[in-house]
Amino acid sequence: MKIGVDIGGSHIGIGLVNENGEIIFKEEKYITETTNIEEKIEDFIIEKVTQIPEYNAIELIGIAVPGTVSENKIIKAVNLGIENYEIAKNLEEKLHIKVKLRNDAKCSALAEQKYGELAGFENSVFLCIGTGIGGAVIYNGELLEAKGVPGFEFSHTIIQKNGKLCNCGKRGCFEVYASLKRFKEEVSNEFNLNTIDGDKIRKFILQNAQDIRLKYMLNNYVQDLSIGISNIINIFEPEAICLGGSFAEYNDIFYEPLKKSLIDGNLLFNKRDDIILKLAKLKNDAGIIGATI
Ligand SMILES: [Zn+2]
Numbered sequence: 001m002k003i004g005v006d007i008g009g010s011h012i013g014i015g016l017v018n019e020n021g022e023i024i025f026k027e028e029k030y031i032t033e034t035t036n037i038e039e040k041i042e043d044f045i046i047e048k049v050t051q052i053p054e055y056n057a058i059e060l061i062g063i064a065v066p067g068t069v070s071e072n073k074i075i076k077a078v079n080l081g082i083e084n085y086e087i088a089k090n091l092e093e094k095l096h097i098k099v100k101l102r103n104d105a106k107c108s109a110l111a112e113q114k115y116g117e118l119a120g121f122e123n124s125v126f127l128c129i130g131t132g133i134g135g136a137v138i139y140n141g142e143l144l145e146a147k148g149v150p151g152f153e154f155s156h157t158i159i160q161k162n163g164k165l166c167n168c169g170k171r172g173c174f175e176v177y178a179s180l181k182r183f184k185e186e187v188s189n190e191f192n193l194n195t196i197d198g199d200k201i202r203k204f205i206l207q208n209a210q211d212i213r214l215k216y217m218l219n220n221y222v223q224d225l226s227i228g229i230s231n232i233i234n235i236f237e238p239e240a241i242c243l244g245g246s247f248a249e250y251n252d253i254f255y256e257p258l259k260k261s262l263i264d265g266n267l268l269f270n271k272r273d274d275i276i277l278k279l280a281k282l283k284n285d286a287g288i289i290g291a292t293i
Contacts, residue, residue, distance in 0.1 A: 001054050003097075005045055005063040006104065006287030009079040009131025009181070012041060014048045015288040016058075021115045023285055031080070038085055046094055061097050062291030063087065064104035066132065068150050072101050075150075078167040079131050100291075103150060105134025106143060107290030108244050108280065113138050114293060116281035117242050125238040126280075127154065127229065130245030133175040137236055155179075159227050177224035180246050187217060198246055205253055222257045223265070229258075230267035237270065244280030251279050 004023070006013040008031075015026030027048055033040050049055065067077030074085040088099040109126035112118040118126065122141050128134040135154035137144040146152065155175040156168050163172025176182060184196040190213060193204060208214050229241070247254065259277050262268065280286055 001057050001059065002292035003049055003052075003058055003061040004288035004291040005061060006107075006284070006291065007041060007063060007065055007077075007080070008104075008287070009066050012044055013284065013288055014045060015285070016052060016054065017289055017292045021111070021289050021293075023288060026285070026288060034081075037080055038082060038087070042087065042090055042094075045091060049095055049097070058097050060292065061091060061095070061099045062107070062293070063099065063101050064107035064287035064291040065101050066104050066134065068153075069101045069103050070148075070150060072099075074101065102291060103134065103136070103152075104128065104287050104290075105152075106136040106145075107293070108134075108282070108286035109136035109138060109242075109290070110143060110293045111282050111286040111290030112242050112244070112278075112280055113141075113143075115289065116286070117278035118240060121238075121240045121276075123236065123238050124240045124242065125232055125236055126242045126244065127232075128245040128280075129178070129180050129225075129243060129247035131181045132179050133228070134245075135232065137238070139236070154228065154232055157228065157231060159224065159231075174224075174228035178221065178228050180250065183217075183221045186221075187214070190214075190217065198249060202250060202253070218253070218257070222254060222261050225254075225258060226261040226265050226267055230262055230265070233262070233275075234269045240276040240278055242278040242280055244283070244286055248279045248283055255279070 002017050004015050004017045011030045013028045015023040017023055029044055065074050068075040072088045076083050088101050091099045105128045108128055118124045124138045126136045133155040135152055156173045158172040159174050160172035164176045165171055166173035166176045184201045188196050262275055
């Protein structure tokens with residue numbers, strides 16, 4: 001038995017995972033705090049792990065981190081405001097169980113490759129589009145990893161010169177234009193919705209599909225997303241791309257326009273008639289499952 005923990009930009013999920021990659025049970029908590037986030041995360045994990053009846057049989061706690069991981073430390077998680085955080089060491093001292101950290105998009109990519117939509121593809125790309133945009137590349141069946149530093153920061157590739165300021169300190173990053181959070185914030189601000197609740201925004205979009213301002217915003221968002229994704233396709237030429245994160249819940253709104261924009265948008269170096277664009281099968285469970293692989 002292994003424990004998988006998925007630290008999201010705005011929530012934390014914890015689950016007990018069996019040897020077939022199935023979640024036996026899970027619990028979630030929203031992160032609303034803006035101070036002492038580290039303490040809140042650790043307390044939640046310790047509380048939940050010690051409550052598990054199989055506590056003594058747990059061989060590993062795997063943690064999916066929304067940011068940069070190196071040498072089993074969180075170097076930076078910009079959307080949580082966390083830096084140089086030795087969560088693995090702290091938890092190991094308190095729980096006496098081995099703790100392994102991995103970037104969340106890499107966890108999801110591995111989970112989709114082993115149990116989900118990327119099974120059977122030798123070369124694929126996984127993109128997690130939610131609070132930010134995480135990414136991972138499977139090449140010749142293996143997860144690509146850079147040496148020394150984690151790499152694969154698709155989110156912080158620049159798609160707009162002197163563009164909007166990103167949490168990372170640079171300007172014009174892909175995620176500033178194409179994360180789902182930014183899109184929801186823009187819709188909320190434009191139409192005074194006073195919420196970025198995914199369900200409410202989604203309903204608003206579906207009910208106002210003919211609104212000209214909304215059409216413009218949707219089109220603009222899809223274009224920005226296509227630019228970032230086409231850059232990745234041009235580099236790796238994957239057989240399949242899997243999209244996860246809360247984006248999957250908006251698939252009826254974005255899937256077809258995105259696919260069309262990628263194929264017809266004069267963005268790909270090697271033109272394609274079709275793109276295998278998958279939606280993550282494991283959805284929000286991918287981080288928890290992938291953290292245990
Ligand atoms: Zn950035």
